[in-house]
Each structure stands twice: as structure tokens, then as C-alpha cells.
Amino acid sequence: MSAVNRSLPRDVSPRPLRAQSPALGGGGAPETEGRGEGYLSGGKGKSGKGGKRSGAKGKGKGKSGKHGGKSGGKSGKRIARTRASRAGLTFPVGRIHRRMKAGLLRKQRCAGSAAVYAAALLEYLTAEVLELAGNACVEMKGKRITPRHIQLAIRGDEELDSVVKATISGGGVVPQLHRVLLKKSKSSKKKKSTTQ
Numbered sequence: 001m002s003a004v005n006r007s008l009p010r011d012v013s014p015r016p017l018r019a020q021s022p023a024l025g026g027g028g029a030p031e032t033e034g035r036g037e038g039y040l041s042g043g044k045g046k047s048g049k050g051g052k053r054s055g056a057k058g059k060g061k062g063k064s065g066k067h068g069g070k071s072g073g074k075s076g077k078r079i080a081r082t083r084a085s086r087a088g089l090t091f092p093v094g095r096i097h098r099r100m101k102a103g104l105l106r107k108q109r110c111a112g113s114a115a116v117y118a119a120a121l122l123e124y125l126t127a128e129v130l131e132l133a134g135n136a137c138v139e140m141k142g143k144r145i146t147p148r149h150i151q152l153a154i155r156g157d158e159e160l161d162s163v164v165k166a167t168i169s170g171g172g173v174v175p176q177l178h179r180v181l182l183k184k185s186k187s188s189k190k191k192k193s194t195t196q
Contacts, residue, residue: 093115133152137149148171
């Protein structure tokens with residue numbers, strides 16, 4: 001049984017045949033340019049998807065195309081984006097991940113999301129401390145944040161004070177006078193004398 005009857009005129013199109021395996025001696029589907037679509041020439045096959053046959057070269061997205069890649073575009077080059085920029089952070093996620101992996105034992109692993117979480121946490125705490133220290137600096141009419149301002153900012157906030165238990169070098173102490181040490185007013189002395 002021949003694949004295509006060659007004696008037919010060009011305007012008459014034969015019924016498309018199924019592709020035969022090259023091992024069985026079949027030549028595959030004929031090239032029917034403009035005369036209908038065969039099983040391998042872009043029509044819908046068993047998968048239900050149209051398009052090019054597998055392994056065909058073209059301009060589509062993929063490794064074989066000219067403008068492939070995730071970013072697409074005419075240049076074809078991927079724009080390098082750091083993990084910090086992808087997460088919308090300022091702190092370096094890659095560096096934190098490297099340090100976290102260095103602290104583990106031999107067969108332990110560290111997920112990339114853990115580094116993103118840690119970077120976000122550190123960035124938030126840093127921004128909080130700097131905001132409060134900047135406010136303390138403005139109250140003291142200064143233009144530069146010093147360790148004293150950081151000390152006052154941390155000790156003035158209950159939550160940060162519970163987190164940071166360390167001694168801040170050059171921070172001094174928080175001003176505080178005990179009630180017993182305050183001078184007693186005259187009115188309190190009179191009240192005590194009348195009660196006796």
C-alpha cells in the first residue's frame with residue numbers, strides 16, 4: 001500500500017495518512033503545503049494541542065529559539081536579579097543564606113526561604129531601631145545617631161527591650177530616679193504630723 005498516489009494532480013488533495021514508524025519502512029506523512037493538514041504538519045494530534053512537531057526549530061520560547069528564556073525580549077539575555085530584589089528587601093538574602101549554611105553540620109540543609117525570612121526579620125528590626133533612634137536624636141537636637149540614641153531607643157520601647165538584652169557600648173544608662181530618693185514636699189510632712 002503506497003503512502004501517496006503521485007499521479008494525482010496538484011489541486012486534488014489525498015486523504016492524510018497516519019505517520020508510520022521509520023523502522024517499519026513508512027515514510028511518514030506527506031508535506032501538504034496549503035492542501036490541508038496532516039497528523040504531523042501542525043494539526044491536532046492525540047495530545048489535542050496544535051503547533052509544531054517536537055524537535056522543530058523555530059522562534060518560539062524555548063532553548064532552540066532565538067529569543068528564548070524566561071525574560072523573553074529581543075536581547076535574549078536574562079536580567080540578573082538578586083534574591084533580595086525579588087523579595088523586595090534591602091538586606092542581602094544570598095549572603096545570609098551562605099552564613100546560615102556555614103553554621104550547619106555536615107549533612108544538614110537550609111532552605112532558601114529560611115534565608116528570605118531571616119533577612120526580612122533583620123531588616124524590620126533594624127528599621128524599627130533606626131526610626132526610634134532618629135526620633136531620640138531629633139529630641140536631643142542632634143544631627144547624627146550615636147550609641148546613646150540607640151540605647152535610649154531600645155530601652156524606651158518595651159518589646160525591643162525584651163529582645164535586646166545586650167549592653168550597648170557607649171550607650172550610658174537610662175535616666176531614672178527612684179521615688180524614695182525624691183524630696184518630700186511640705187504638704188506630705190504636715191499630713192504625717194497630724195496623723196501622729
